[in-house]
Amino acid sequence: xxxxxxxxNSAKARLPNxxxxxxxxxxxxxxxQEIKCETAxxxxxxxxxxxxxVHAVGQKAYNGVAILSKTPITDIITRLPGEVEDEQARYVxxxxxxxxxxxxxxxxxxxxxxxxxxxxxxxxxxxxLHAADLLKSEQPVVLGGDYNVIPAAEDVYDPVGWREDALxxxxxxxxxxxILALGYTEAFRTLHPGLVPAYSxxxxxxxxWPRNNGLRIDHFLLSPQAADRIVACEIDKGPxxxxxxxxxxxxxxxxx
DNA sequence: ATGGTGGGGTTCCCA
Numbered sequence: 001x002x003x004x005x006x007x008x009n010s011a012k013a014r015l016p017n018x019x020x021x022x023x024x025x026x027x028x029x030x031x032x033q034e035i036k037c038e039t040a041x042x043x044x045x046x047x048x049x050x051x052x053x054v055h056a057v058g059q060k061a062y063n064g065v066a067i068l069s070k071t072p073i074t075d076i077i078t079r080l081p082g083e084v085e086d087e088q089a090r091y092v093x094x095x096x097x098x099x100x101x102x103x104x105x106x107x108x109x110x111x112x113x114x115x116x117x118x119x120x121x122x123x124x125x126x127x128x129l130h131a132a133d134l135l136k137s138e139q140p141v142v143l144g145g146d147y148n149v150i151p152a153a154e155d156v157y158d159p160v161g162w163r164e165d166a167l168x169x170x171x172x173x174x175x176x177x178x179i180l181a182l183g184y185t186e187a188f189r190t191l192h193p194g195l196v197p198a199y200s201x202x203x204x205x206x207x208x209w210p211r212n213n214g215l216r217i218d219h220f221l222l223s224p225q226a227a228d229r230i231v232a233c234e235i236d237k238g239p240x241x242x243x244x245x246x247x248x249x250x251x252x253x254x255x256x
Numbered sequence: 257a258t259g260g261t262g263g264g265g266t267t268c269c270c271a
Contacts, residue, residue: 009262009263009271010262010263010264012263012264013262013263013264034263034271036263036264037264060264060265061263061264061265061269061270062264062269062270062271063270108270108271110270110271148271203260203261203271204260204261204262204271205259205260205261205262206259206260206261207260208261244262247261247262247271
């Protein structure tokens with residue numbers, strides 16, 4: 001089972017790039033973030049033509065997530081539990097071939113001195129509580145997406161310059177570690193402990209891509225039952241080099 | 257060198 005996660009930075013603006021990549025990479029499951037459109041205007045038909053079942057959770061202009069799957073998606077939930085007043089479209093979860101799979105768009109949190117940062121931390125705590133609940137089922141669980149978390153200094157091109165950024169400051173990293181401490185495995189770094197740099201995002205500005213000034217912020221967290229089935233986890237830099245690229249590139253997890 | 261890029265929706269927000 002090949003599962004990809006990709007922050008596409010607008011499904012509509014990226015549609016040719018996305019369909020081209022899906023055709024060549026042929027993942028069984030795809031987790032999108034930042035579709036940047038309402039659910040009704042998500043280009044689902046283009047993906048259905050490629051053989052995918054589609055479930056999108058959108059909102060106007062910002063955020064938005066989706067799951068695509070070659071086999072049916074059941075028992076779908078469309079929001080992260082807790083904080084009922086939170087209307088941002090950042091979470092969708094369903095069951096595919098016995099695996100509980102979520103597409104996560106964790107809040108960015110910048111600037112740190114505003115309400116955005118406490119919102120990020122509250123969202124991470126909600127994720128931690130829900131991730132703990134998911135473990136109780138003892139089924140394979142895959143939480144994939146744009147976490148907006150740089151787990152360690154080796155995952156950012158300039159750790160000193162990024163020290164107080166919402167993606168890297170210690171409070172953010174500790175909260176991420178709390179989720180791992182429940183018993184989740186971060187697939188990429190577990191499989192490639194010495195592979196640095198290995199980035200999944202490069203800003204559009206200041207020549208970040210040609211200079212390889214990147215961040216590794218797109219992750220897969222696996223429950224023990226899913227971690228037992230890990231075959232591979234790779235970053236495909238191909239899409240970032242294309243014309244009209246997203247600022248993120250896909251990460252692909254393969255489970256037995 | 258205190259800018260730079262990009263998407264979406266409007267005269268600016270978000271990343």
